[in-house]
Amino acid sequence: MKKLLSVLLSAAVLTGVVAPKITGIQLESSIDEIITAANENSAYTVEVKSMDSSWFSTQTTFLVSMDLNAFSDVSDTPELEPFSVEVDFSASHGPFRFGEHAGFGWLGWTLEVAGDQLREHLVWAEQTPFYQLHGDMNALGGYYYNDSITPFTTDIEDHKAQLTFSGFQGKGQYQDGQLTYQGGADSLTVTSELRDVKVERLTMDMTMPSSLKAIFESAFYDSDTTINFGAIRLNDREQNENIDIADLYVKASTEFNQEKQQGNMQVAYGSKKIDIAEFHGEDLALEIEVANISQEFLKSYQDFANSLNTLPAEDAGAKAMEFMSANLLSLVAGEPQVNITSLRGTFPQGSFNSNLHTSLVGISALPEQSLDPAFWLSHALVDGKLSGDKALIEFMAVQVMKVQLKNNPQTQGMSEEQLEQVAAQQVPTILESLEQQGLLVSTNDGYSSNISLKDSEFKVNEKPMPLPL
Numbered sequence: 001m002k003k004l005l006s007v008l009l010s011a012a013v014l015t016g017v018v019a020p021k022i023t024g025i026q027l028e029s030s031i032d033e034i035i036t037a038a039n040e041n042s043a044y045t046v047e048v049k050s051m052d053s054s055w056f057s058t059q060t061t062f063l064v065s066m067d068l069n070a071f072s073d074v075s076d077t078p079e080l081e082p083f084s085v086e087v088d089f090s091a092s093h094g095p096f097r098f099g100e101h102a103g104f105g106w107l108g109w110t111l112e113v114a115g116d117q118l119r120e121h122l123v124w125a126e127q128t129p130f131y132q133l134h135g136d137m138n139a140l141g142g143y144y145y146n147d148s149i150t151p152f153t154t155d156i157e158d159h160k161a162q163l164t165f166s167g168f169q170g171k172g173q174y175q176d177g178q179l180t181y182q183g184g185a186d187s188l189t190v191t192s193e194l195r196d197v198k199v200e201r202l203t204m205d206m207t208m209p210s211s212l213k214a215i216f217e218s219a220f221y222d223s224d225t226t227i228n229f230g231a232i233r234l235n236d237r238e239q240n241e242n243i244d245i246a247d248l249y250v251k252a253s254t255e256f257n258q259e260k261q262q263g264n265m266q267v268a269y270g271s272k273k274i275d276i277a278e279f280h281g282e283d284l285a286l287e288i289e290v291a292n293i294s295q296e297f298l299k300s301y302q303d304f305a306n307s308l309n310t311l312p313a314e315d316a317g318a319k320a321m322e323f324m325s326a327n328l329l330s331l332v333a334g335e336p337q338v339n340i341t342s343l344r345g346t347f348p349q350g351s352f353n354s355n356l357h358t359s360l361v362g363i364s365a366l367p368e369q370s371l372d373p374a375f376w377l378s379h380a381l382v383d384g385k386l387s388g389d390k391a392l393i394e395f396m397a398v399q400v401m402k403v404q405l406k407n408n409p410q411t412q413g414m415s416e417e418q419l420e421q422v423a424a425q426q427v428p429t430i431l432e433s434l435e436q437q438g439l440l441v442s443t444n445d446g447y448s449s450n451i452s453l454k455d456s457e458f459k460v461n462e463k464p465m466p467l468p469l
Contacts, residue, residue, distance in 0.1 A: 031048065031051075031060065034046070035047065035048065044064060044065060044066045044067065045064070045065045046062055046063070046064050046065075047062070047063050047065075048060060048061070048062060048063075049061040049062065049063045049086065055093070056092060056093055056097070056098055056099070057090070057091060057092050057093065057098075057099060058089075058090070058091045058093070059088075059089070059090045059091075060088075060089045060090075061086055061087070061088055061089070062086070062087040062088075062089060063084055063085075063086055063087075064084065064085050064086075064087055065083070065084040066083045066084070066085075083117075085113060085115070085117065086113075086114065087111060087112070087113055088111070088112045088113075088114070089109065089110070089111050089112075090109060090110050091107055091108065091109035091110075092107070092108045092109070093106075093107060095139055101136075103136070104138075104139060105136060105137055105138040105139050106137040106138070106139060106141070107135070107136070107137040108134075108135070108136050108137075109134070109135050109136075110132070110133070110134050110135075111132070111133040111134075111135075112129040112131065112132050112133075113129060113130050113131040113132075114129050114130065115129065115130025115131065118130060121154055122152045122153070122154045123152060123153050123154065124150045124151060124152040124153075125150065125151075128150050129150070130149065130150055130152075131147070131148070131149050131150075132147060132148050132150075133145060133146070133147035133148075134146055134147070142173065142174070142175050143173060143174035143175070144171075144172070144173045144174075145171065145172055145173070146169070146170065146171040146172075147169075147170050147171075147183070148167065148168060148169045148170070149165075149167055149168040149185075150167055151164075151165060151166055151167035152164075152165050152167075153165070156190070156192075160192055160193060161190050161191060161192035162190070162191055162192075163188070163189070163190050164187075164188070164189045164190075164191075165185070165187075165188050166185055166186040166187045166188070167185060167186075168183060168184070168185040168202075169183060169184065169185075170182065170183025170184070170204070171183070172206075177209060177210065178207065178208070178209045178210075179206075179207070179208040179209075179210065180206065180207050180208075181204070181205070181206040181207075182203070182204065182205050182206075183203070183204045184201070184202055184203040184204065185202040186200065186201065186202075187199060187200050187201075187202075188202070194236070194237055194238040195234065195235060195236040195237060195238060196233075196234070196235045197232070197233070197234050197235075198231075198232070198233045199229055199231070199232050200229075200230050200231040200232075200233075201228075201229070201230025201231060202227075202228070202229055202230070203226075203227070203228045203230070204225070204226070204227050204228075205225070205226045205228075206223065206224070206225045206226075207223065207224045207225075208221065208222065208223040208224075209222050210222065218256070218295070219263065219295045219298035219299045219302060220254060220255075220256035220262075220263030220293075220295055220298065221254060221256055222254065222255050222256055223252075223253060223254050224251075224252075224253045225251070225252045225253070226249060226250070226251045226252075227249065227250045227251075228247060228248070228249045229245070229247070229248040229249070230246070230247060231244070231245070231246055231247075232244070232245040232248055233245075241276075241277055242275075242277075243274075243275070243276050244273075244274070244275045245271055245273070245274050245275075246271065246272045246273040246274075247271060247272035247273070248270075248271045249268070249269070249270055249271070250267070250268070250269055251266075251267070251268040252265070252266070252267045252268075253265070253266045254266075256295070260292075260334070261294065261295045261296065262291075262292050262293060262294055262295065262334055263293050263295060263298070264289065264290065264291040264292070264293070265289070265290045265291075265293070266287070266288070266289045266290075266341075267287070267288050267289075268285060268286070268287040268288070269285065269286045269287075270283070270284055270285030270286065270287075271284050271285075280347065280348060281345050281346065281347050282345070282346040282347075283344065283345065283346045283351075284344070284345045284346075285342060285343070285344050285345070286340070286342075286343050287340070287341045287342040287343075288338075288339070288340055288341070289337065289338075289339040289340075289341050290336070290337070290338055290339075291336065291337040291339070292334045292335050292336045292337055292359075293331070293334070293336055294330045294331050294333075294334045294336075296330045297327055297330045297331040297334075300323070300326075300327045300330070301323075301327070304319075304320075304323045304327075307319075324370070325370070328366060328370070329363075329365070329366050332360050332363045332366075332379075333363055333364060335359055335360060335361050335362075335363075336359065336360060337357065337358065337359040338358050338359075339355070339356065339357045339358065340354070340355055340356040340357075340384075341355055341357075342354075342355055343355070347392060347395075349389065349391045349392040349394075349395040350388065350389025350390070350391045350392035350393075350446075351388065351389055351392065352386070352387065352388030352389070352392055352393070353386075353387055353388070354384070354385060354386040354387070355384060355385055356382070356383075356384035357381075357382070357383045357384065358380070358381065358382050359380070359381045360376070360379050360380060360381075361379055361381055362379055363379050374456070377453070377456045377467070378455065378456050380453055381453065381454055382451065382452060382453035382454075382458075383450075383451075383452050383453075384450070384451045384452075385448065385449070385450045385451075386448065386449050387446060387447070387448035387449075388446060388447060388448075389445060389446050390442075390443075390445055390446050390447060393431075393446070393447045394427060394428075394431070397427045397430065397431060398420070398423045398424055398427050399423075401422075401423035401426060401427055401430075402419045402420065402423045405419050405422060405423060406419065431447070438460060438461050438463040439460055439461070440461075441461055449461060450462075
């Protein structure tokens, strides 16, 4: 599967930087610029294996080599061999185009990844490229394209299972300085003797008011992306358990402030509905925001991260400290924020919502001791709130208490019903104690708690609390 992802990433690299840039009369020089931009990332390299260009057409074969170890997040995984894939590119130049891209316009082109290396693991129709992309640039400079991944199947030998993918189709355009893309797949299914998993109605929607080439040239850019899984179903016959998830989504947006040279990013994870055995939840979401991040710092960090690929592991720690010493001020001087804008959910017992906003302010110089907690507390701002329906908070408290009781030697051996009864008896007393200490506020139908940190003073519901310093 890593090879599969590598092929898709290879195609995306070429596609993203090629699409809005190319015009017929500049094709060869544009390809050179594309390769230069792509090769700035040390995780992969792009080279021209062959090129045949004439007045009316161009045929090029790119060789994209991937360092799979650079994409692995696990440090102790076995060393992976480099992976290479050939990408065939053919184009017809305008304004009058002939051949397979016949028509009127500046450019018509096709990009294909035959993917023959993958046939060792995947099965799909003969004489069909694994990935295809067709593009058209009209006489007015508008650009339109569509792409596809062929349907395929594969056996997962370790789990005695078979994976079936319906294929993926997408389309997009680059118009008036804005790139848009929509794509989708009907289904992905994994079947085995003990369990089945089916993912249905995968969709992807992206808007970017610049070319993807900007990703290679800028640490931040404006974009909005949504990935949605219409339904996910797991049938576990071994455990006699079913899981149903509806409208599972990931939303991400980035924005760049040109004047301040700072960027913001928002990421949201959520689901319309989840059913796992007796558990039922709706409108479950976690929304995170990172704001006021210095582009200077992020570019330096990207260069540093790329340099780690060739650095001995034993030197990484010292180099990280060296990097932070040289670049930390450019980050914190911009008053960065890390916020949980919403953590929420609705259950049969009720709903809850929470948020947490954190930032560093007023820093113009770093302390002599970079880990001085008093310095960082004096520049930290924190503001957070948790609120929920009474029945839900009490239910959650009972569940936490049951876990503690199960780990208590004095209550081991109790049945589930006995643990439930003991927890239900103790929770009201515990919640009342938290109210008396000022850590919890009770109303007729709910509980809430507010926290804040300013000028090194920490408060819970406006009551000062000592810090362990």
